[in-house]
Amino acid sequence: MNPETSRRLLFDMLRIRSVEETIAARYGEQKMRCPTHLSVGQEAVAAAAGAVLRPTDLAVSGHRAHAHYLAKGGSLKAMIAEIYGKVTGCARGKGGSMHLVDESVGFMGSTAIVGGTVPVGVGLSYPMKLNKTGQISCVFLGDAVPETGVFFESVNFAVVKRLPVLFLCENNGYSVYSPLSVRQPPGRKLSELVAGFGLETHHGDGNDARAVVAALSEGVAAIRAGEGPRFYEFETYRWREHCGPNYDNDIGYRAVAEFEAWKQRDPVPALQRALITEGIMTEADVADMQAEIDAEIGEAFAFAESSPFPPPEDAFTDVYASAAG
Amino acid sequence: MATTFAAAIRDGLATALAADPNVICFGLGTDDPKGVFGTTLDLHKQFGPERVFDMPTSEAAMTGFAIGAALNGMRPVMTHQRLDFALLSLDQLVNNAAKWRFMFGGKRGVPITIRMIIGRGWGQGPTHSQSLQSWFAHIPGLKVVMPTTAEDAKGLLLGAIFDDDPVIFLEHRWLHNMQGEVPAGDVRTPLGKARVVRQGDAVTIVAMSYMTVEALHAVDHLVAQGIACELIDLRIIRPLDWPTVITSVQKTGRLLALDSGHLTGGVAGEIVARIATDHFASLKSAPQRLAAPDVPEATSPALTKNYHVRAEHIAQAVGRILGRDVETASLVAQRTFPHDVPGTWFSGPF
Numbered sequence: 213m214n215p216e217t218s219r220r221l222l223f224d225m226l227r228i229r230s231v232e233e234t235i236a237a238r239y240g241e242q243k244m245r246c247p248t249h250l251s252v253g254q255e256a257v258a259a260a261a262g263a264v265l266r267p268t269d270l271a272v273s274g275h276r277a278h279a280h281y282l283a284k285g286g287s288l289k290a291m292i293a294e295i296y297g298k299v300t301g302c303a304r305g306k307g308g309s310m311h312l313v314d315e316s317v318g319f320m321g322s323t324a325i326v327g328g329t330v331p332v333g334v335g336l337s338y339p340m341k342l343n344k345t346g347q348i349s350c351v352f353l354g355d356a357v358p359e360t361g362v363f364f365e366s367v368n369f370a371v372v373k374r375l376p377v378l379f380l381c382e383n384n385g386y387s388v389y390s391p392l393s394v395r396q397p398p399g400r401k402l403s404e405l406v407a408g409f410g411l412e413t414h415h416g417d418g419n420d421a422r423a424v425v426a427a428l429s430e431g432v433a434a435i436r437a438g439e440g441p442r443f444y445e446f447e448t449y450r451w452r453e454h455c456g457p458n459y460d461n462d463i464g465y466r467a468v469a470e471f472e473a474w475k476q477r478d479p480v481p482a483l484q485r486a487l488i489t490e491g492i493m494t495e496a497d498v499a500d501m502q503a504e505i506d507a508e509i510g511e512a513f514a515f516a517e518s519s520p521f522p523p524p525e526d527a528f529t530d531v532y533a534s535a536a537g
Numbered sequence: 538m539a540t541t542f543a544a545a546i547r548d549g550l551a552t553a554l555a556a557d558p559n560v561i562c563f564g565l566g567t568d569d570p571k572g573v574f575g576t577t578l579d580l581h582k583q584f585g586p587e588r589v590f591d592m593p594t595s596e597a598a599m600t601g602f603a604i605g606a607a608l609n610g611m612r613p614v615m616t617h618q619r620l621d622f623a624l625l626s627l628d629q630l631v632n633n634a635a636k637w638r639f640m641f642g643g644k645r646g647v648p649i650t651i652r653m654i655i656g657r658g659w660g661q662g663p664t665h666s667q668s669l670q671s672w673f674a675h676i677p678g679l680k681v682v683m684p685t686t687a688e689d690a691k692g693l694l695l696g697a698i699f700d701d702d703p704v705i706f707l708e709h710r711w712l713h714n715m716q717g718e719v720p721a722g723d724v725r726t727p728l729g730k731a732r733v734v735r736q737g738d739a740v741t742i743v744a745m746s747y748m749t750v751e752a753l754h755a756v757d758h759l760v761a762q763g764i765a766c767e768l769i770d771l772r773i774i775r776p777l778d779w780p781t782v783i784t785s786v787q788k789t790g791r792l793l794a795l796d797s798g799h800l801t802g803g804v805a806g807e808i809v810a811r812i813a814t815d816h817f818a819s820l821k822s823a824p825q826r827l828a829a830p831d832v833p834e835a836t837s838p839a840l841t842k843n844y845h846v847r848a849e850h851i852a853q854a855v856g857r858i859l860g861r862d863v864e865t866a867s868l869v870a871q872r873t874f875p876h877d878v879p880g881t882w883f884s885g886p887f
């Protein structure tokens with residue numbers, strides 16, 4: 213991997229981590245009044261996707277989408293303002309944390325119903341194929357999504373039509389407080405299950421950012437070349453509670469030892485150490501990066517706080533194309 | 538004993554599970570440490586994992602599963618943490634559960650209970666806040682229950698579980714922490730009658746679920762201004778207790794129907810229509826309704842401020858119906874917490 217890509221990868225991961233931790237630290241102020249699902253611990257897959265996808269590629273996601281939106285290039289200011297419910301938010305305050313959008317960078321939308329954007333991502337890819345645009349459509353999904361009927365129906369159709377879709381699954385082992393063991397039979401690998409539909413699948417470590425980039429680069433090239441959809445599953449771990457800013461290992465749905473083991477494998481310092489050891493970056497470079505990120509986050513929160521709320525009449529707009537509905 | 542609405546639901550479930558080995562209880566998070574806002578907490582410990590269990594995120598299939606289990610003798614109770622998630626199961630509910638008895642000539646019914654929780658405010662936004670009782674009430678073959686009090690939460694849930702038809706049981710999230718007296722034991726309330734909450738002769742107010750709470754504030758506030766409204770808590774949306782509504786309108790001659798769902802095509806519209814078409818002669822003034830506007834609920838707190846029907850709107854509507862000024866400023870002043878939460882107990886996220 214070229215040094216520039218490595219640096220960008222680390223930058224994106226540090227940035228996502230810092231954004232999420234800042235939200236967590238300030239959530240208790242009760243100014244961010246919407247359900248918020250943080251990606252702390254899961255930065256690597258998102259950042260790797262950001263490194264591999266082009267700005268012209270399109271992406272969709274689900275409820276835990278901050279990292280995907282940011283990695284795809286979504287505006288940080290617009291995201292924070294959206295979580296604050298401000299008119300300067302990416303959805304003008306109508307959507308909140310679970311409904312992010314930045315069409316200027318191909319992030320077409322994230323929604324809150326599990327599996328809801330999977331077929332939408334497949335649909336996005338159809339004109340790409342017909343018009344041979346060379347774009348691909350990336351569908352971010354969690355490990356609960358391959359439990360929904362709509363996921364299998366979507367994968368099947370994408371295979372039938374050989375559509376340029378990257379199904380990108382972050383398997384963090386849990387759906388809310390439910391481990392995979394109550395949702396899938398013992399020994400099942402999601403990638404093997406999906407392979408039965410007749411597409412290439414891949415399973416890998418989601419905390420090794422550069423390995424994810426390597427795997428996705430090959431896959432994305434194949435999808436772009438017209439070889440049809442692929443499914444990538446990466447194992448990773450959510451550190452904080454399913455929804456909200458806190459740690460919840462005390463409530464008893466997962467073992468503290470399991471959490472600690474994953475924390476040992478924190479993807480952000482792992483990449484940072486590797487880049488320093490390999491001489492790609494110095495400690496000072498990383499400190500500069502972090503300072504740049506902190507300044508940007510400070511600005512984004514100040515922007516969100518000082519932005520106006522939407523005017524009351526906005527509650528009644530945007531339902532139809534024209535005001536007469 | 539005084540308990541919360543959520544505890545009353547749990548009590549009802551535990552009572553049903555104890556009373557009948559054919560009752561099973563499942564849904565996302567049913568046996569997790571939060572137990573669906575406490576409503577299913579630790580039931581799996583008492584009744585075992587074969588009868589109380591979690592499920593994959595497979596709402597459509599698991600609804601069909603409930604239907605099949607019911608056809609073979611069980612009484613399944615399925616829970617959705619939001620009504621919005623249950624939308625994936627509409628085909629099973631509408632084409633199978635609601636039709637089975639009819640389309641096979643009355644051989645067998647489908648005694649399932651589907652609990653759906655309706656969210657509101659604090660950023661629940663467009664896809665976690667929908668109050669779609671009118672959709673279900675539109676379907677012949679489904680019953681629709683919307684309790685307000687803790688007592689009804691238990692009694693009507695037991696009534697629903699032991700009813701021989703499919704019941705959509707809608708719980709408003711803003712009611713979960715409300716306290717009330719709840720009788721012990723197997724207290725099954727049949728799915729038949731509305732409840733007259735306040736008696737009066739000025740205006741008949743028809744409400745359901747959380748709307749009843751707002752209406753109660755309005756009605757009690759208006760008493761000091763010499764206006765005695767009759768407040769009816771529907772409790773059951775289908776079959777609707779028309780005699781109770783009609784008797785009241787015949788007494789007051791005035792109707793205000795409330796709805797937590799959207800105005801167009803809503804339950805309130807149905808009540809206004811039925812009274813206007815069949816009981817026009819009883820009316821002294823045009824029947825009125827208040828409902829959520831015909832737009833989705835936004836996430837930003839700035840956009841939900843005047844979205845929902847509140848006590849002051851109800852009081853003002855009563856004033857308009859009676860053609861007199863009513864005072865509502867002191868009613869608004871009583872609310873000491875932000876508009877997007879049900880009380881200080883709620884600080885997000887669900």
Ligand SMILES: Cc1ncc(C[n+]2csc(CCOP(=O)(O)OP(=O)(O)O)c2C)c(N)n1
Pocket residue numbers: 249275276324325326353354355356357384386387388450454565594596622625
């Ligand atoms: C259809 C539907 N059912 C249930 C929910 C409630 N819900 C929200 S997030 C979630 C867990 C999804 O798990 P996963 O896909 O693994 O994503 P993760 O939260 O782990 O990132 C569930 C069940 C929902 N939003 N939509």
Ligand SMILES: [Mg+2]
Pocket residue numbers: 354355356382383384385386387388
């Ligand atoms: Mg997961």
